[in-house]
Amino acid sequence: MLTEKLIKVSMPAIGRVSNTMVARNTMALALVAVLVLGLAAGYGLAVATGSGRVTTATVGGSVATVTVTSAPTKKVFSIGVTLPLSGELSSIGKIWEKVVQLAFEDLNREVQAYGFNVEFRAVVLDDGTSEEKALQNVQSFAQQGIKVVIGPATSAQVKVVKSYVDSNKIVIISPSSTAPTLAIPNDFIFRTVGSDAGQAKVLATLAFQEGVRKVVVFHRNDEYGKAFADFFERYFKELGGTAIKIPYQTGLPDYASEVAALASRVQSEGADAVVLIAFDTDGANILSHAAESPVLSGVRWFISEGPHSAEELLSQAIGQFASKVRLLGTRPLFIANPLYEDLKKRMVQRFGVEPSVFCENLYDAVKLAGWAILRAGTYDGEAIRAALVEVAKTYYGPSGWTMFDPQGDKAQQDYGIWAIVPGGPKGYQFKDVGLYERGTVIFLEQPYQ
Amino acid sequence: MVLEYQVMINTVQYAFFYLVFSIPLTLSYRTTKVINFAHANLITYGAYTAIFLHGVAGLNIMSLATVVAFLVTGSIAVLNNVLVFTPLQRKGSPPSIVMIASMGLWIVYKYLLYIATDIANYYTSRNFMSYGRITYLDIPRGVGPSQALVAGLAIALITVVSLYVLLERTKIGRAMRAVADNPLLAEISGIPRTLVVNLTWFVCGGIVGAGGVVWTSFSGATTPEVGDSMILQVFTVSFVGGLISLLRTGVGAVLIAAVENVGIALLNTYFGVPVSFKPFLTFTTLLAILIAFPPLGAGGGLPYRFLRRGRGSD
């Protein structure tokens, strides 16, 4: 609370400084000095909060205060969290930050309820969805003596930190990296989400079961999209269908040309469905252009987990399009899991946002990290790694059972089916309507009439 | 023809956007000789003016958004000129230094907008990092062409016609052209150069911002990166015009729009070239044009600098 106020007060002050410093030679230097002083002050603050017996800890978020009233000998464990608070994934990252806050509160309450006189503290850093920064953050954690890090988000970032964490024995738990190239045994990388291969299989089953035989796979031209599309193609062929892959470039201002090219291809190939493998921004963009195309409105649409929970998808145009093309998506989800429903409810109550993709995986990553540290009994990377595997064997959280396979990835990932249906405050809402069970998709309800 | 009619519509739509974004770039460079990186911000700020009006103030009237955006981005452009470009030019800094300064400005504006979206997100809990298409109340819709096409056509027409009238038919326009052709001479002959330059910046900045507003009715999801991810294409279009000719810039807008829409759709449908090659196509076109038709005159490389009027001809 206090720090938040401080920031609010000091921000305009900095603004004033930068406005008036236009013309003087010394002002450039002064600005550097201000920055350095600010850093020094902040650093002093950091040392103070780190070493003193502080009973109020600010955990990541702006309003969170974990008030702990216990004996002064309480042991404090810091856990590093590197999140994409800026950059490409920042809209998800902001929600994740709140999940982290909630997870640490829950974790602390839980361990203290069990009688442990310890406190876990999140050290949250922004990695800007950039590889180099992810490494910088992990190094910074390591230099602060932190042995367990939650994140980074993308596979590319995990790859960059891998060599460093392996040699410095720091446990990395990524809640959202799904690249199959990271399924490597005996390293310090753990992932609390199933790989893309699993979801691709579910999506292929879903599409085939819905009677679709020839699909165009429209996918992000990045590691996620490419791997997902390859797996989808493989499984869909095994089932007896045909898949044509069209990659599209990411980071474009708009995807209208891509969608039009997709429409041309769908028409010329006579495909009966489009499978879209996208993130939120590009997914929403593509869907809203597709909604204007008669060709694309005349085929079925299936979507990966990326666009799920993006606000832009709940517009009227996309909602209508969804029911017209009977749009169905898959996502990692242990459906009808009371813990997940509880997390969702509390996120809405507390922060006014619904959890986005991978929130439950992130939540469980935090919990697992905490319990693994306690189980290890010593704050040492190798011990924690061993303990983490053991803890995960019996842990059940919002993301379901969290057991790791020999590669350190989530062994059993359940998948749910989602749709966009009328309802909710925005007119349309996301709804989980089915689940995948032993090779078939079972619908709990029919979303589209 | 297997090409979807949407491909054609997109070509026209993109041509409108490229026109509205590139013509001011060419015009401002011609008059002020500043390669303005911060041009990207003008697009983004135009779009985000509309988005903030919609998301924070709840207004979805395009004509209002266009006027506000025109004022906002026009003022930004003038501010850039008064605070940065003019002082630098007065000190005799070479164009490359001014360009690098505009790069600094670009960074500042870009991240200021990010900060603004974060603050807006904090207070409204809406996601401004990626904002869905805005449906405006005051533009005809329903069956037929989309809102963006109507608005795009309108704004492109208004831009072209008003610039033509301004440049060809008014005193101010003649002054602008005089400053562009020979700043020194213009000043000697009593044209208030500072005023003309600032006016140019205002008009150019404003047009780009207004184009940004139209963008929000077109794009499926607008992000604070919209201007940045389009800036290379916009510069490519202006380069086709050699950064001098407004007419050739217009041709460039159509050319690049066609390459990016018809070109990639054809290549994908008939040759299986991945759609993701689209940026590759654009930049190859740029390089090919630069190599085949190097710009002459001030914009040209050393071997072409003095060939303003062509080798022996013209």
Next chain:
Amino acid sequence: MIDVVGFVISWLTIFGIYSILSLSLNLESGTAGVTNFGKVVFYGAGAYIAATLTTYLTLILNGVDVTETPPYDVRGIVLLGELGSRNPLMSLGLLVLSLVVAFVIAGALGYLLSYPIIRVGPAFVGFTLLSFGELMRVFLQHYEPVGGNKGLMAIPTPFGWVAESRVREVAYLGLVMGVLATTYVVIHRLVNSPLGRTLRAVRDDEVAALCLGKHVPKIKAKVLFVGSGFAGVAGVLLAYYLTSVNPNMFVPAVTFNVWAMIILGGCGNLKGSLVGAAVVTFVDRVLTFVTPYLGVTVISPDYLRWVIVGLLIVVVLIVNPRGLLPEEPIKTPALEVVSEELGGGSG
């Protein structure tokens, strides 16, 4: 307790890599006046050359059939992890090979790219190179032998065979500092020579230089060869440091970061490039120790950092375009001749 030694090692390593980039950019843009906004092309080329050579050759020299098990495949990655640190001689040999090949190929690329860019005036050069960077990125994304979108990972590092991680980090830092020193000496000598004088002349007025018989396009091509070569070397060092490369690492923002360094330090002053790189990388690193305790969520410190960097660029250019450190006179024996004359005249 904060691990100060670890901090210094990691900071100096990244400082070293960025310094090589900023020194080479300073030669091109500060001394010779080529506004190179495509620095990332050569940096990326170097990184990819190191990654490709090292991963493929490690597998091939260990008798692995790369057509069966390519290094971007998960089996290849696991194998690289096992094989990469076995043979010190091979690791070091691959390092030297990568450095040499990266310098030559990135340099040649720079030399060739001077063809389109001399055809366009100063206004277009920056953007032409910038678009070329995007061209390269799209190409790499689609080129499967270098991993396509996946990129390459588990790149065996030159000192992978050293058991102790701290020793390994220090050894790598030593390597980076060695390369940095070489770069500095080479570029310092180039600047303080008749060539450096001609470069500055070309920067000041290329028309006048042309009239004095200087083949300006060729001179620019030469400079781009050297500058790009060193950028390639910096890329090699980055690839080994991150042990992973992918196309999206090499976006224009990297170039702008280097530009910020040379402008803050002073265009044309080599020490300024070092200072600029040191300040920027140091502030970035120190911020990671501070920001978690600020509890900021409304305004990201990263955005604020960029706003300040941008403002500093503008302010420095307006107030004093020469940056924190002004350009130094060219040191050649001619100075001695003149001071003898001047001294003799007065005495």
Next chain:
Amino acid sequence: MRAVLEVRDVAKYFGGVKALDGVSLEVPETGLVGLIGPNGSGKTTLFNVVTGFYVPDKGEVLLRESDDLVRIDGLNPNEVFKKGVVRTFQIPRLFNSLTVLENLLVTPLGQRGESLVRALLRGSWSGQERELARKAVELLKMFDMLHYANSKVSELSVAHIKMLETIRGLMTPAKLYLLDEPAAGVDYSTARKLFTYVRKLRDERGLTFLVIEHRLEILMEYVDYVYVLHNGKLLSEGKPQEVVSDPKVVEAYIGA
């Protein structure tokens, strides 16, 4: 006397404007020739054609190479320089961030230290550098500018800037020096001094000059032959006193 430079019927058009319209002239060896004419008469355009900035639309430019005259029109400016033609500009184009000494040292061709590899080996070029520096010092002494050797161009007065550009050209032995208004903006006595030096160089070293100058009263004192351009055409030529008394010239100047 053999011609060093021969311009034959050269024409250059810009759009509809005939900047040069069939101009022919000759500059003899060791000549000190003036080129005059009202503003916009095509003097600088002629320099630009001779030095390779413009390709003439018509006609030839020839330069002596031992016993032959060879065409140099169409060559690039740097190639023209290598053939032995050095020019200065009406608005001086000096290297502003370099010192006076450095400006002079840029000029000489064939500097070993300009090669990429040799630049790294100081020993390979330092001898030559010293030699060139001594030459520069000698020239600076001759023009009384030695004490400015380490000053930046931006610190010099207009007169010194003009002089420096002329001296810069003298750093290399050339067949022909084209000086574009060397005395513009220079006070009377300095201008005279400058022309005295030029004449001395011509007499002592046998150099050849073609000089554009507006200040006829000074120019006429020094040159031995004058060409007059008007509206892109040769209006008159001859010895200074002949030209001055030519009624056509007088009319052109008064008319302008």
